[in-house]
Amino acid sequence: MVMIMKAIFIIFLTIFFFFFMFLSITSFSSSINLFNGAFVEYKVYYVNYQSNSSILSLEIENITQIFSNSTFKYVVWYINLNGSYYYPPGVNYDSLYYPKNFFYIPSVGNSSLNRAIKLILSEEINGTYVYKGQQCLVYGNYINWTIYVNNSGVPSKIFLYQFIGGKLVSNTTYVLLRSNILNRNTTIYFPSNVTLRIGKAVPLVAGNIVFSTIVGKIDSIIIGIATIVIIFILLFRKTNLIK
Numbered sequence: 001m002v003m004i005m006k007a008i009f010i011i012f013l014t015i016f017f018f019f020f021m022f023l024s025i026t027s028f029s030s031s032i033n034l035f036n037g038a039f040v041e042y043k044v045y046y047v048n049y050q051s052n053s054s055i056l057s058l059e060i061e062n063i064t065q066i067f068s069n070s071t072f073k074y075v076v077w078y079i080n081l082n083g084s085y086y087y088p089p090g091v092n093y094d095s096l097y098y099p100k101n102f103f104y105i106p107s108v109g110n111s112s113l114n115r116a117i118k119l120i121l122s123e124e125i126n127g128t129y130v131y132k133g134q135q136c137l138v139y140g141n142y143i144n145w146t147i148y149v150n151n152s153g154v155p156s157k158i159f160l161y162q163f164i165g166g167k168l169v170s171n172t173t174y175v176l177l178r179s180n181i182l183n184r185n186t187t188i189y190f191p192s193n194v195t196l197r198i199g200k201a202v203p204l205v206a207g208n209i210v211f212s213t214i215v216g217k218i219d220s221i222i223i224g225i226a227t228i229v230i231i232f233i234l235l236f237r238k239t240n241l242i243k
Contacts, residue, residue: 033104033153033181034072034096038063039188040103040154040181042174050169056081059174060188061102070096079190085197103174104181105153117145127151140165154179 039062046055060077067073075089094102100116108129113119119131128150135143146159158174180186 033106034063034066034099034102036063036066036072038104038179038181040179041177041188042103042158043177045173045175047171048169049171058177058189058191060190062188063102066096072096072102074102077190079194081191081194084191084194086194087197103155103158105147105149105155108149108151108153119145119147122146128156152182154181 039060041058041060044055044057044059046057048054058077058079058081060079061074062077063072063074065073071093073091073093075091077086077089079086092101094100097106098114099105100114105113105115107113109121109124111121113121113131115133117133117135119133122130122132124130128148131145131147131149133145135145137143141162141164144161144163146161147155148157149155154176155174156176160172160174161168162170162172178186178189
């Protein structure tokens with residue numbers, strides 16, 4: 001009789017364990033809203049205090065393929081609205097469950113986020129979580145990040161403050177424009193009055209990813225420098241990507 005009771009108890013524990021694991025996996029999977037074709041689109045405001053110049057642009061991150069190893073491929077479009085031109089998209093890879101660079105955060109509410117840079121939860125304001133972190137570029141040159149995100153996982157605003165020698169030199173602000181992660185019926189807005197930047201292709205290397213951008217005639221030195229800074233930020237934050 002005792003042996004039978006022990007056997008029943010072991011069977012009960014086994015069933016309970018697998019049931020608990022099933023609920024955990026189901027709960028975690030349901031929190032992941034990424035899918036093939038998912039995109040986030042931001043309006044980007046860039047201000048350079050040294051040259052007293054500014055740029056208005058769009059950045060589009062669009063998932064184009066999801067792999068069986070829980071990683072995905074996505075492209076990044078940069079569209080300069082000041083000059084009405086765009087660059088060929090950069091191709092990047094990231095983790096489906098723990099994105100490092102793609103602007104989607106599945107673990108909102110955690111005290112820290114291990115993305116390409118470590119982000120620490122600063123405060124929570126009416127359901128919006130504020131994360132902050134610092135990204136070192138070179139000695140004396142760094143960017144302070146501030147990200148506002150709610151339980152949807154899609155950041156609504158992102159602020160990048162670049163310092164050189166302790167002095168604020170530029171400010172880049174991302175404002176969410178649209179995303180089909182929030183509304184499946186939403187589509188990408190790609191301006192019709194922009195043209196591809198023509199010139200000689202130059203490979204730019206950021207971490208373990210190689211990008212190709214177009215370097216052509218620079219109509220404005222100030223705007224050109226500001227554009228390069230934005231591209232550098234976009235490229236530099238694509239480090240530690242998962243292939």
